[in-house]
Amino acid sequence: MAEKIKFTIDGKECYAEQGQTILAAALDNGVYIPSLCYLKDLIPAGSCRICNVKVSGRFMTACTTPVNDGMEVENNTPELEELRKSIVEMLFVSGNHFCPACEKSGNCELQALAYKYQMMVPRFPYIFPEKEVDPSSPKLFIERNRCILCKRCIRSIKDESGKSLFAFKKRGNKLMINLDHELAATMTDEMAEEAMEICPVGSILRKEKGFDQPIGHRKFDKQAIGSDIKSVI
Amino acid sequence: MSKKITIEPVTRVEGHGKVTIHLDDQNQVAQSRLHIVEFRGFERFVQGRPYWEAPVLVQRLCGICPVSHHLAAAKALDVIVGAGTGEGLTPTGEKMRRLMHYGQMFQSHALHFFHLVSPDLLFGYDADPAIRNVIGVAMKHKDLAVMGVMMRKYGQEVIRATAGKKIHGTGAIPGGINKHLTQEDKEFFQTGPDPMNIEKMIEWSQASVDFLKNYYKEHKAFIDEFAYFPSNHLSLVRKDGALDLYHGVLRAVDHEGNKILDDVDYQEYEKYIQEEVRSWSYMKFPYLKHLGKEKGWYRVGPLARLNTCDFIPSPMAQKEFEEFKSLTNGKPNNHCMHYHYARLIELLHSAEMMKDLLNDPDLMEGELTTKGAKIDRGVGVIEAPRGTLFHHYEINDKDQIVKANLIVSTTNNNEPMNKSVNFVANKMMNGQTEISEPMMNAVEVAIRAYDPCLSCATHALGKMPLDVSLYDAKDNLIDRKITQ
Numbered sequence: 001m002a003e004k005i006k007f008t009i010d011g012k013e014c015y016a017e018q019g020q021t022i023l024a025a026a027l028d029n030g031v032y033i034p035s036l037c038y039l040k041d042l043i044p045a046g047s048c049r050i051c052n053v054k055v056s057g058r059f060m061t062a063c064t065t066p067v068n069d070g071m072e073v074e075n076n077t078p079e080l081e082e083l084r085k086s087i088v089e090m091l092f093v094s095g096n097h098f099c100p101a102c103e104k105s106g107n108c109e110l111q112a113l114a115y116k117y118q119m120m121v122p123r124f125p126y127i128f129p130e131k132e133v134d135p136s137s138p139k140l141f142i143e144r145n146r147c148i149l150c151k152r153c154i155r156s157i158k159d160e161s162g163k164s165l166f167a168f169k170k171r172g173n174k175l176m177i178n179l180d181h182e183l184a185a186t187m188t189d190e191m192a193e194e195a196m197e198i199c200p201v202g203s204i205l206r207k208e209k210g211f212d213q214p215i216g217h218r219k220f221d222k223q224a225i226g227s228d229i230k231s232v233i
Numbered sequence: 234m235s236k237k238i239t240i241e242p243v244t245r246v247e248g249h250g251k252v253t254i255h256l257d258d259q260n261q262v263a264q265s266r267l268h269i270v271e272f273r274g275f276e277r278f279v280q281g282r283p284y285w286e287a288p289v290l291v292q293r294l295c296g297i298c299p300v301s302h303h304l305a306a307a308k309a310l311d312v313i314v315g316a317g318t319g320e321g322l323t324p325t326g327e328k329m330r331r332l333m334h335y336g337q338m339f340q341s342h343a344l345h346f347f348h349l350v351s352p353d354l355l356f357g358y359d360a361d362p363a364i365r366n367v368i369g370v371a372m373k374h375k376d377l378a379v380m381g382v383m384m385r386k387y388g389q390e391v392i393r394a395t396a397g398k399k400i401h402g403t404g405a406i407p408g409g410i411n412k413h414l415t416q417e418d419k420e421f422f423q424t425g426p427d428p429m430n431i432e433k434m435i436e437w438s439q440a441s442v443d444f445l446k447n448y449y450k451e452h453k454a455f456i457d458e459f460a461y462f463p464s465n466h467l468s469l470v471r472k473d474g475a476l477d478l479y480h481g482v483l484r485a486v487d488h489e490g491n492k493i494l495d496d497v498d499y500q501e502y503e504k505y506i507q508e509e510v511r512s513w514s515y516m517k518f519p520y521l522k523h524l525g526k527e528k529g530w531y532r533v534g535p536l537a538r539l540n541t542c543d544f545i546p547s548p549m550a551q552k553e554f555e556e557f558k559s560l561t562n563g564k565p566n567n568h569c570m571h572y573h574y575a576r577l578i579e580l581l582h583s584a585e586m587m588k589d590l591l592n593d594p595d596l597m598e599g600e601l602t603t604k605g606a607k608i609d610r611g612v613g614v615i616e617a618p619r620g621t622l623f624h625h626y627e628i629n630d631k632d633q634i635v636k637a638n639l640i641v642s643t644t645n646n647n648e649p650m651n652k653s654v655n656f657v658a659n660k661m662m663n664g665q666t667e668i669s670e671p672m673m674n675a676v677e678v679a680i681r682a683y684d685p686c687l688s689c690a691t692h693a694l695g696k697m698p699l700d701v702s703l704y705d706a707k708d709n710l711i712d713r714k715i716t717q
């Protein structure tokens with residue numbers, strides 16, 4: 001325990017490795033900080049902003065901020081929870097998320113967060129952006145209407161030489177996820193499966209597999225998102 | 234989803250059944266029409282979507298019998314994924330789907346009879362709408378109301394156990410099903426505490442048939458005469474002629490019982506069935522091509538099914554079927570009000586079929602899905618509670634749906650429902666220049682026999698919202714009555 005740093009989250013005493021981010025350390029200590037773009041062992045993107053916490057009165061993304069000795073982190077406060085809820089609502093209106101017919105329903109982290117925050121109707125007007133799907137790869141169906149641009153696929157689905165199969169295309173509000181079709185042609189079934197798993201929403205779909213998991217057996221059917229976090233310290 | 238589709242308010246499904254009646258110079262009925270607004274939008278919504286999404290997406294067409302759309306779409310996709318048509322699935326795949334379907338049929342028929350029809354029977358068709366509703370039944374005939382609620386619940390639990398949810402589940406997937414039946418559910422359905430077990434459901438189904446037969450004895454003249462007209466009848470039947478609500482070949486008989494279509498593989502339905510567009514209606518009018526528009530229209534649903542099939546493959550329902558057939562000397566039954574009778578025989582049949590299936594070990598174990606070589610076109614047909622339901626999909630080489638055509642049960646019954654409204658108009662409106670309360674009631678009864686999937690027909694309180702307009706020979710609106 002000697003080399004560990006001591007800090008607190010909402011007054012709870014926690015420990016972190018040197019250089020560990022607030023989010024990674026929180027999870028090790030059994031504390032859930034909601035996130036969408038974060039994925040263990042990947043370089044953090046800090047793009048979704050859901051993991052905002054407050055340190056010394058300032059908002060910080062927990063996935064990119066390293067823990068300092070004696071840091072006092074606010075996490076589960078009404079103010080932060082409201083902020084996170086508003087981000088979830090913003091993500092809903094800025095895409096086309098029709099949960100009833102989406103095969104990721106029940107396994108979708110965005111939907112799970114909407115349930116967690118009891119989102120009924122978004123406070124922002126719907127944008128209904130026009131997005132194009134990309135059905136042309138043999139193994140994957142890219143459903144851009146649901147993409148939240150979290151970059152999880154870009155950061156994790158790579159070929160043997162380390163090249164990403166996914167990349168962003170265009171800029172600003174035209175920014176979209178793109179699959180390299182040449183690389184996708186070499187994709188194994190396992191990689192395709194992993195890509196679908198890694199996407200927090202229903203944007204990457206494994207072709208011909210939809211709905212094979214019955215209701216009741218999906219990730220968030222029985223437990224709310226974050227409720228399974230256990231301390232490993 | 235890349236295109237925006239604007240739905241004008243008028244094309245939405247709305248809460249009123251609209252009827253227009255035109256009188257001639259002598260105030261005789263020149264023409265009467267039932268205007269139904271249909272859900273064509275779904276055929277566009279699914280374009281561009283990955284095909285495996287269709288069974289989950291299209292079931293949103295309806296909150297009353299979504300399982301029918303779920304299964305019809307899944308059956309069409311079975312063909313596309315090379316799992317064959319109906320017989321090609323694994324035993325588990327087919328039997329779980331059948332159980333889901335019988336659960337659906339059971340709950341839908343129970344809902345229709347107890348919630349929507351029984352108030353008319355118990356209080357009389359002319360009774361004050363304030364008591365002629367399901368609440369009235371609950372107050373005066375508590376036993377019946379309890380039966381209705383519990384039978385519906387049982388059916389819905391069966392759907393939950395097979396589809397994953399009571400409404401809008403995901404159980405049926407292209408090529409099969411996504412789950413087995415659990416031991417816990419099986420035991421619950423077989424031996425659950427009274428009344429939630431299959432024995433009680435069969436007993437109550439039989440009691441419902443008996444109740445209707447007694448009513449029939451007392452009101453024979455009305456039941457036989459009201460909205461009677463000869464017609465053709467169409468449904469799926471099993472290859473050997475048995476009633477089969479899940480799968481079979483298309484058969485149609487004329488009003489005398491002559492087979493006018495038989496042993497037709499529904500993959501070829503377009504060769505035999507055509508849909509006519511009439512300028513005044515959003516809903517198409519299907520007919521058998523070889524007989525033409527005038528003679529080729531047909532009825533679907535419980536009455537049609539008992540007219541097309543040769544027998545019912547479950548003993549109690551078969552016994553009732555024989556008695557039912559004897560009323561018309563074995564010929565097709567063309568009495569509109571006998572839809573209710575036929576519906577209850579099917580209720581009993583569905584309960585018997587569920588009992589058999591619950592004893593089948595294939596539900597608990599075995600391969601869930603099967604697949605073969607993919608093709609780009611598939612048609613799925615099922616006997617939904619309200620009648621024959623067609624789903625037809627075509628896909629491109631990128632697995633997107635490029636074409637969908639649905640002929641829903643209520644569309645198939647479009648012409649017969651119009652005929653029923655004609656019957657009422659001719660009987661009650663000749664020489665009249667005002668719409669009377671009994672006339673409104675009669676229209677409601679005539680339409681309800683078909684259990685159409687209009688939101689008006691499934692109005693929670695059993696009172697169908699109607700909007701009837703009367704026009705004189707010069708097309709002036711002379712009266713209009715709306716019930717809420």
Ligand code: SF4
Binds near residue numbers: 147149154200203
């Ligand atoms: S496709 Fe999925 S994983 Fe990739 S950026 Fe979009 S939401 Fe994130």
